[in-house]
Structures are given as structure tokens and as C-alpha cells.
Amino acid sequence: MSKVLEIKDLNFHYGEIHALKGISLDVNENEIVTLIGANGAGKTTTLRAISGLIGHITSGEIRFMGERIDGIKPHKIASLGLSQCLEGRHIFTNLTVRENLNMGAYLRKGPDVKNDMDYVYSLFPRLLERESQRAGTLSGGEQQMLAVGRALMQKPSLIMMDEPSLGLAPIIIQGIFEIIKKINNDGMPVLLVEQNSNAALKVADRGYVIETGEIVLTDTAEKLRNNEEVKNSYLGAGH
Numbered sequence: 690m691s692k693v694l695e696i697k698d699l700n701f702h703y704g705e706i707h708a709l710k711g712i713s714l715d716v717n718e719n720e721i722v723t724l725i726g727a728n729g730a731g732k733t734t735t736l737r738a739i740s741g742l743i744g745h746i747t748s749g750e751i752r753f754m755g756e757r758i759d760g761i762k763p764h765k766i767a768s769l770g771l772s773q774c775l776e777g778r779h780i781f782t783n784l785t786v787r788e789n790l791n792m793g794a795y796l797r798k799g800p801d802v803k804n805d806m807d808y809v810y811s812l813f814p815r816l817l818e819r820e821s822q823r824a825g826t827l828s829g830g831e832q833q834m835l836a837v838g839r840a841l842m843q844k845p846s847l848i849m850m851d852e853p854s855l856g857l858a859p860i861i862i863q864g865i866f867e868i869i870k871k872i873n874n875d876g877m878p879v880l881l882v883e884q885n886s887n888a889a890l891k892v893a894d895r896g897y898v899i900e901t902g903e904i905v906l907t908d909t910a911e912k913l914r915n916n917e918e919v920k921n922s923y924l925g926a927g928h
Contacts, residue, residue, distance in 0.1 A: 696735075716847060725923055733776055753770075773840065775851055850883075
């Protein structure tokens with residue numbers, strides 16, 4: 690199984706703060722890999738380092754589809770086929786649903802764009818119902834659907850999702866994770882950062898646990914779910 694994303698000994702500093710301390714992780718073809726940890730552990734910083742949104746890393750290597758991407762500008766990384774759903778959704782609130790989806794395909798041309806739009810609407814029928822509606826008037830769950838759909842319109846080789854369940858009702862969260870599993874079954878590798886560790890580990894193949902900028906544990910998702918330390922620290926009572 691070939692690696693879509695490979696990170697080796699990644700270090701990053703915010704000024705004097707050593708935010709990422711020798712992070713190593715990888716995502717293979719057709720996998721869902723989750724990165725779990727407490728608030729402030731370095732989950733989002735890791736994703737932003739991969740997509741080039743925090744500037745130059747201190748040291749280490751990031752390879753995507755075999756090509757080294759650390760030090761490359763974010764728009765160039767996106768053009769290589771790496772897509773990120775940012776925490777907080779960051780949709781274009783004054784544009785319609787359809788216009789937001791078209792923004793996801795701004796690097797692309799040709800008939801495939803329509804096919805991918807149809808695919809997104811098949812995943813999220815609610816978006817088709819709302820396609821002429823301004824995105825800012827959508828519910829939180831609908832906005833999250835739109836953020837995922839916009840990322841898919843990029844036709845990426847890997848999609849990274851940062852806290853897709855944040856602020857959503859439990860029934861909506863369940864639907865979002867079902868969609869994550871569906872797009873993965875359709876061939877899309879996913880790197881998932883998620884505060885809801887139990888839900889993330891239920892859909893993931895493998896997981897990494899990060900604490901204060903360091904990977905402290907990695908295993909199959911099933912073994913992590915059954916690990917007593919992980920249960921006590923991240924999964925809560927009853928899991």
C-alpha cells in the first residue's frame with residue numbers, strides 16, 4: 690500500500706514555543722487516519738504545517754504523493770491535490786451554495802466539474818435543495834456539509850478535516866461521520882483531526898495520539914479504542 694502523505698520528524702516553533710516536537714505520521718491509500726488529543730496538543734498546528742498555512746517548519750520533511758512539499762506555498766500545495774476543511778468551516782457566507790462549491794473547483798476546468806458537483810449533491814441532498822441559498826443562512830450542519838463539499842470539488846488526492854463535528858448536534862455529527870466513511874469507501878484517503886475521539890476512532894483505520902506537540906501513541910483505531918489509557922484520557926466514561 691503506497692503512502693499518500695508522509696511526515697518525518699516535523700518540528701515547528703511559534704517564536705520560542707516548540708509547538709511540534711518531532712512529529713512523524715503517514716496516510717496510506719484508501720485509509721482514514723485520525724489524530725486525536727486534547728485542546729492545544731498540536732492537532733490543528735500539524736494540519737496547518739502540512740498545508741503550508743503556518744509558514745516554514747523548523748525542521749523535518751513533509752511528502753505528499755512522493756513529492757516534498759514543506760516550504761511550498763499553500764496554493765501550490767492545494768494545486769497538487771491536497772485539500773483541507775478548516776476548523777470553523779470558513780465558507781463564503783455571502784455566496785450561494787452553488788457558488789461556494791464552484792469556488793472549490795477554481796483550479797479546474799472541463800466537464801468533470803459538473804460530475805463532481807453531482808457527486809457532492811448525491812452525498813448531501815440538502816445542499817441541492819439549498820443551492821441558490823446564501824451560505825450564511827444555512828444551519829451549522831448544512832454549513833459543515835458545504836465545507837466538505839467544497840473541499841471535494843477540488844478533486845483532491847487527500848482530504849484533511851479539522852474538527853468537522855465542532856458545535857453540531859449529535860444526530861448531525863453521526864451523519865457527518867457517515868459521509869466521511871462514504872467518501873473514503875469511494876477511494877478518498879482522509880486525515881481527520883477531531884475532538885470527538887470516540888467517533889473518530891469508530892470510522893478510522895489507524896490513529897495517532899498527540900500530547901503537547903508529540904506523538905505519544907499510534908496503533909490501529911480498534912486497539913486505541915480498547916486502550917485503557919486512551920479510554921480514560923480521551924473517550925470519556927462509558928466508552
